[in-house]
Amino acid sequence: MTDTKRPEDDIAIADGVDDEAIESNRRIFEGWRFYTISGFAAIYAAFHMAALNGLSIEGMTGIELPFLPTFPMETWNFRIVHVAGSLMLGFLLFASFQFDDDKDEVTETPLLGYLSLVLMVPALVSLGAAIYFAVQISGGVSWNGMDPGIRFNEIWLYGVPLMIATVGGIVLGWMHRRHRGGFAAPDFVLGVCSVAVATYLVTIYGTLMRNSTGTPFAPIGISIAAVAGTLLIMELTRRVTGLALIIIAGIFLLYVFTGQYLPGFLNSPAISWERFFSQVYTDAGILGPTTAVSSTYIILFIIFAAFLQASKVGDYFVNFAFAAAGRSRGGPAKVAIFASGLMGMINGTSAGNVVATGSLTIPLMKKVGYKRNTSGAVEAAASTGGQIMPPIMGAGAFIMAEITGIPYTDIAVAAIIPAALYFISVYFMVDFEAAKLGMRGMSSDELPKLKALAKRVFLFLPIVILIYALFAGYSVIRAGTLATISAAVVSWLTPYRMGPRSTWKAFEIAGIMSIQIIAVCACAGIIVGVISLTGVGARFSNVLLGLAGVSQLLALFFAMCIAILLGMGMPTTAAYAVAASVVAPGLVNLGIPTLTAHFFVFYFAVLSAITPPVALASYAAAGISGANPMETSVTSFKIGIAAFIVPFMFFYNGALLMEGTWFEVARAGLTAIVGVFFLSSGVQGWFLGSRSAWFIRVACVVAALFMIEGGLLTDLLGLGIAAAGFLIQKIARPDPDTPLVVKGAD
Template identity: 75%
Template sequence: MTSDPQSASPLDTAVVDEELVEKNRSVFSGTLKLAVAIFAGLYAIFHMAVLNGWSIRDWTGVDIPGLPVFPMETWNFRIVHIAGALILGFLLYSARPFRDGPGRHPLDWLAWAAMLPALFALVTAVRFASDIAGGTQWNGVDPGIRSAEIWQYGVPLVVATAIGIVVGWMRPRDRAAVVPADILLSICAVAVASYLITIYGTLMRNATGTPFAPIGISLAAVAGTALIMELTRRVAGLALVVIAGIFLVYVFVGDLLPGFLNAPNIEWARFFSQVYTDAGILGPTTAVSSTYIILFIIFAAFLQASKVGEYFVNFAFAAAGRARGGPAKVAIFASGLMGMINGTSAGNVVATGSLTIPLMKRVGYHSKTAGAVEAAASTGGQIMPPIMGAGAFIMAEITGIPYTDIAIAAIIPAVLYFVSVYFMVDFEAAKLGMRGMRDDELPKLADMARKAFLFLPILILIGALFMGYSVIRAGTLATAAAAIVSWLTPFRMGPRSIAKAFELAGTMSIQIIAVCACAGIIVGVISLTGVGARFSSVLLSIADANQLLALFFAMCIAILLGMGMPTTAAYAVAASVVAPGLVQLGIPALTAHFFVFYFAVVSAITPPVALASYAAAGISGANPMATSVTSFKVGIAAFIVPFMFFYHSAILMEGTWLQILQAAVTAILGVFLLSSGVQGWWAGRTAGVLIRVVLLTAALCMIEGSLLTDLIGAAIAAALFFWARMRRGSPEPAQ
């Protein structure tokens, strides 16, 4: 065994830092691979440059005509952000399963033919820009301009987009090639972006949603919406696309529906002239994906390229691997840490679960339990401060609450969740009589401690944030630190490794950008139809009868809206529908949004549609539904904690230090009793039904939060403990 911690373990922890290749993602070679890699790398570098205000002039002292001086105008930046992801996504992700072997297809001629109207639309958008720059007064009512926008730009673009999507569905694709339909869709994405940047650069952004809005905005938005939904289908499945489609249909049938679902009749042109603005697609979800999310994806890519992620997992094995059921406890620490950074529960399951799930099975966990523990731990990473899988930044964007306040408020709830999961796996291991891993199976903790400086990027990130640096500056410093600390290891990052990290970041960002843009469509429908306000009125009417019932209803809606969605999109949608109603109930904005956020996150482990659990089942070989049910059980605390901080705001760090300390201690004892009751393990022995019921009762008393109920719960637990010892003797020694 070597002294280097990253090679000290016989475990194959290198898989944690390997690039994951999805089933429908292309694997190119030669010139095509190089071209796509360069584009992906430049795409990530572009974001880092814009976010930090770098420019060619800063580097050279000279202005080069045609190159932007950063920072870019906000809307233009977001439009380019989405367009770049669309181009990369269509090139890299197939519309349908790959076929064996290359070859032409009869439908290719249709895609090639459709490139003519797509290119014509692109050239027309450039011509419009030239006309506007030349002094043409652009408006939405001039008959000549309107006709040109419809027939020379809009119709060719929409037709080409429709052909590209349909041909992509019907035409099988070789994994090592790009098909004409995907090139066509990439051209359409450029045409949409070119026109919108041109028109929004004039006063036309003030006309959106009015009769004066150029019809071209509506037609560009139709094409852009279709492109976003198609890419989302390719990278994230149908769930979010179906939900977005239902909301889009609602726009045009809402006036026919009864009750609170009834909405005013909205003309298609008016709706689409607004949906591709900051009221929809370019709104909060894209604002966060174009700034904080992609910044931390770049950070995660640098951690991966410098092998720091591998060290995190090795450190977790060294610290917790010897405990009973060791690999499950390693999964809790490693997946929680990595999930905090990468922002997607299912993706984190695949990254760390490929190592931890087989090891959990090896020490005795059932396949479904191994998958469930990994799914629950990876999902918990989304509520782990300071990054919270980018959730903290979205919450700050939506609520206006300072990021640092949100990160501090998340500490105790995150501790409660992970303590609960730890107890659940520990009691399961105790019931099954499991052992820990042997010393010769693990890296040495002393070796890990000597390389603790590899935690420096995370510490710099946290320190910079709480010293008052902006999130952008803190993330940039942490990214630079990841490259610098790599020089103290055998995995030194040079120009080639840095370029690889940026390329990796560009490809890693595609899914989250697509789902954020698609969620923006839903947010746009909610804001433009007013359905969110009407939902709030329904919630208020329920609360008049019973506030707890209203909270339960809000919980169900948040989970249902989040099923099948990545965490970021799930919270963004639920925050638009559910949170305003909770605020109107008199619940503080921070509490209301945390309530919604938690349930949007745990939708990833909630049957019947549990993305994280399904990903874990694919690795463990267990039944997906059985895995999701077990992960729901393992993560049960996440369904209780939001009600805890609703009844006792000290859990969100609101109150005196004494109140916060009391809330934290009693809540931890409460989740301990909850875990013991759910697992049926108490005082070192298997617990019967009666004891489990009493334990759950005591847990609920501790969870309620008042001093009286805390004392009652503690008294019940103490009496039960002494009673169990007197009846059954001393408990088994803890391991």
């Protein structure tokens, strides 16, 4: 009898890390519906890969096809198509409500179906009008927003039908409930409206009218298309991320038209709706930095992550982490730090990474003795840390480069020590927790064999190629493309060889994975547009300047609170984009270097994912661990506490961002590591091999704070306090369970 056991059967503990997570409101299709959506998603992702690399059918075949666009497309058109494609795919795939798999009922009524068909008429009329305008303009008609005839046609042939269909489709979508395997008619209406918006804007922006936005010469159709587009973006964002970002965007939009009535620094000049919306769907808002990054770097790395997923490389990463760290005390928690940090760096979303790797690591953490809330909190903290881990930083590095103009490589290098401090701190936190609970690691029989895994270390090659290409001077797009191709190539050395079918599947996964982040980036662009067009960011800078006159530390603390508040409930990308628009300019005006200011804001925007009361990553982890969401978020905040200190550390000591001589950088990094060790010891109550009394814990925290500034005197003082605490602990042996007694208390 032939032994058919495959090599990975002996070494695999992780299975399913690369499986696709199914959201509660996502439709699951079969038959022709499945092939339709699968094809749409795959073509959408492949289109981006082709466009970003400047490919064309003509270039690949040598056949001249004049009716097809040649890549790369014009920038604005590319971004408009990028958003429109995501809207169409998103509305068809994600329902406006959550499905109950135990009650797969159809609650639609014939009336709702008929109303949807009625709404399709104005949707098609608006699309037809947009095409008609395109034909007229290509035929030489001069398009002027001041012409009464053109204005009439844009309002009544295009604008009014579009708004009726858009608003009606959104409202009907809330009421129209189909079973999970079927399309909903209102979503088709919204898809047509998305195409109508894109067709009109591509047509008009292809003329000189692009330069007229925000002026009386702008065609009224731009403003109407932008209103419809804004509503469509917000509705899809609500479906894929919930209400948090929608509420924030709604408040900012309300501010546009009410700011003139507000007092103090919130007061803004009056802005008409036509002027505002004629500008918000440009590079001053929706088509600005957030969509620029989502249409290039983010979707490129989503495709890369999808290829890693299709080739089962993610499973290998987790298996390798188990083999390397599983035997140490609290092993699964340390595995989560390594695996979730690595995967979170690539996939760019804390909550999504929690679902992907946490489904494996959280049950194992519970199995070895961690409490439910601690198990979820460790995974949430580790996944959140992936967003600050170079070289990809969950696409944050590329957004920062886009906003600041600082070279990507400088940002990635500057992120090394702060990211190391975060993960070292989390490691200390889980290790000390395991020590307090007397945990042991997993047995050899429960773990993959490191020797066997080492034979497949070539699966790290795509990551190595990516890092090398980025630092060798290749463009981000070329580096990401090479890494994606290498992921397919190395799969041929494994049982999961990528052929045409699995390549198609990878593009399909990428197309679907990209919907959420594209919607979020577009919605964040609305907020960025409000900030730039109302000038509220500049007025916020003045507030920070005023606070800095009292205390620079107070100004930094206020900036930290605003960055966390703005980021609550948002995915990382949107959180940083919004915070960078509001907070970072104010910090720069304080005289803080641009890189330091943006890193400060970026860190706290990222940490909003584990900051109570709205902590997306912690809530996702609680759903897997079965713990209370608020308890999990509080625990994850405690585990990631060092990250709230690190930004102040690199503010006071720029050497932590690689600014200075090698000696200064090395000394700053070493003393910072000692500082986070003291901080972790103080928070967890475990200091150099034994539990510590409350006053020794306080001494450890104080010692850590003294090491923030990075000066020689403060470092020595911090070391002295810690040494005194250690001597007291070893000589006097105070009872760690002795409570803090306040004189006069009962």
